[in-house]
Amino acid sequence: MFRRIRSYCLFGIKAVPVSVEVDAAQGLPGFTLVGLPDNAVRESRERVVSAIRSIGKVVTGFRTTVNLSPADLRKEGSALDLPLAIGMLVSTGEIEIPQLDRYVFVGELSLDGLLKPVRGVLSIAMNLVAERDCVLVIPRGNMQEASLVEGLHFVCANSLGECVEILERNSNQDVKIAKGIASYRVDVDDKVPDFKNVVGMDAVKRALEVAAAGAHNFLLVGSPGAGKTLCAKCLPGILPEMTEQEILETTRIHSCARRAGDSDDFKPVMARPFRSPHHSASMVSLVGGGTRLLPGEASLAHNGVLFLDELPEFNRSVLEALREPMEEGEISVSRASGTVVWPARFMMGAAMNPCPCGYSMDPKRECTCLPEARKRYREKISGPLLDRIDIQVSVPPVDAAMFAVKGRGESSADIRRRVCAARAVQRERFRNLPFKSNAEMSSEYARKFAAMNPDVERFAVSAAAKMELSARGYFRLLKVARTIADLRGAFAVDVMDLSEALRYRAFKG
Ligand SMILES: [Zn+2]
Structure with missing residues (x-):
């Protein structure tokens, strides 16, 4: 009998519909699989036959032909195991599934019939939600992702046996309806250090507050042990909450990055990601691609922070590759089968020593x-990379005595309130424009929204000339000054705002 089973494959972040057509005929037993399968798909027959045997059914006495369509799309991974198993079971008449057409299947099978989670289920769920009457059938390990897409009808099962049981029963009680993001509670991540424990570094804390308020890229320059990394790690605690849209965007990327063997308790990404790849990171691990077309750290940091500690130690070509996402907010990877585009809009943070030995800024130690x-x-x-870092700040060594004298510093929660207020001003300002934050403004808008009176503008121009800022550098100065003015709730940028913004240019650019 011929049967067609609906499924999906991933192409980058996109979910592409695939149908698994199975024809089981009488004749010399055999198995043919066509339609551009990769090795994982090719090997699925062995897993599927064994999983089917585990539930006491036999499908091997037939001459079976399987076609994966569309034929020109390369099918990757093991998510087609489940649709293939169902297809073999129904085409051989081993089981009957009422309303087969309304189901879409994805899932990997183990030899003993257990269903293992697959990547990219959120993308598939977002594609399917518009289709009424359609039910997505997934492994239980993918339930959290499916639940994020409000209104989606889905069924989840732990094993092929349970799945078959549910489908044969055909009861509406087994079909879940996703409640959406609102049903999730945002857990406070207690692993993020609090700024209240950072004392004697008020200038650095202030710089990071400005960076967070306008989503500006930042660079911390200071001696080893000055606390650069600690300050950066506190940053997630002062960033504004993600919107529902942002949660979906970011979780979708993380869902596509799931690797085989990852734990089953995949959680939606509810807080802004803070990714801190090691400086030995390769190009593929940073910007994505590779044979399996996985997203890189830059995409995993989407809507959050990509922090590069010891910036000069990174491979230069890897750093240059970051210029595309820093400008476009996305990364494209070209392949023979087409171009995959990964979203990658992040705040870039970096830290470095002032010199190879690290002590050229330290008054107590000598630079060698x-x-x-x-x-x-x-x-x-490189100059162009540095040019894209709006806030460059030196981190002076903290005198140990300061810890005792100063007591506790201002907490992350207090700083965050000001950051959120400044972001709210920006949301209002960019209501009908394609920007979300001051850092994203184009030059013409930077000048318009700075709203400087003529005296202030003259000051800005002459200061920029004195510091030999490039035209781009000048507009970056205005953007940072705009954020500083937003933090104090002012309509127009004034000389004080500009002076502070000028201090955030430790390097020329
Ligand atoms: Zn040195």
Whole structure:
């Protein structure tokens, strides 16, 4: 009998409909699989036959032909195991499924018939939700993702046996309806350190507050042990909550990045991601791609922070590859089968020592680097990359005595309130424009929204000339000043705002 089973494959972040057509005929027993399967799909026959045997059914006495369509799309991974198993079971007449057409199946099978979660279920769910009467059948390990898409009808099962039982029963009570993001509670991540434990670094805390308020990229320069990394790790605690749209966007990427063997308790990404790849990271792990077309760290940081500690230690070509997402908010990876586009809009944070030995800014220790070495070290960061970092700040070594004298610092919660207020101003400002934050404004808008009176503008222009800022550098200055004015709730940028913004240019650019 011929049967067609609906399923999906991933192409980058996109879910593409695939049908698994199975024809089981009388004749010499055999199995043919056509339609551009990759190795994982090719091997699925062995898993599927064994899983089917585990529920006491036999499908091997037939001449079976399987076609995966559309034929020109390369089918990857093991998510087609479940649709293939169902297809073989119904086409051989081993089971009967009422209303087969309304189901869409994805899931990997183990030899003993257990259903294992697959990646990209959120993308599939978002595609299907518009289709009324359609029911998505998934492994239980994918339930959390499916639940995010409000209104989606789905069924989940732990094993092929349970799945068959549910489908044969055909009862509406087995079909769940997703409640959406609102049903999720945002858990406070207690692993994020609090700024109240960071004392004697008020200037750095302030710089990060400005960065968070306008989504500006930032660079911290200071001696080893000055607390650069600690400050950066506190950042997630002062960032505004994600909107529902942002949660879906970011979770969708993380869902596509799930690897085989990852634990089953996949959680939606409810808080802004903070990704901190090691400086030995390869191009593929940072920007994505590779044979399986997985997203890289830059995409996993979408709507959050990509933090590069020890910036000059990163491979230069890897850093240059980040310029595309920093400008476009996405990364495209070209393949023979087409171009995959990964969203990658993140705040870039970085930290570095001022020189190879690390102590050229330390009043108590002597720098042992030759001037030539110091210059080479700084030149590892290219001008164009540096040019995109709005806030560059030096982190002075903290005097240990300060910890005792100053007591507790201002808490992340207090700082966050100001950040959120400033973001609310920006949301209102960009209501009908394609920007979400001051950092994203184009030059023409930077000048317009700075709303400087003529005296202030003259000051800005002459300061920029004195600091030899490029045209781009000048507009970056205005954007940061705009954020500083937003933090104090002012309509127009004034000289004080500009002066503070000028201090955030430790390097020229
Ligand atoms: Zn040095």
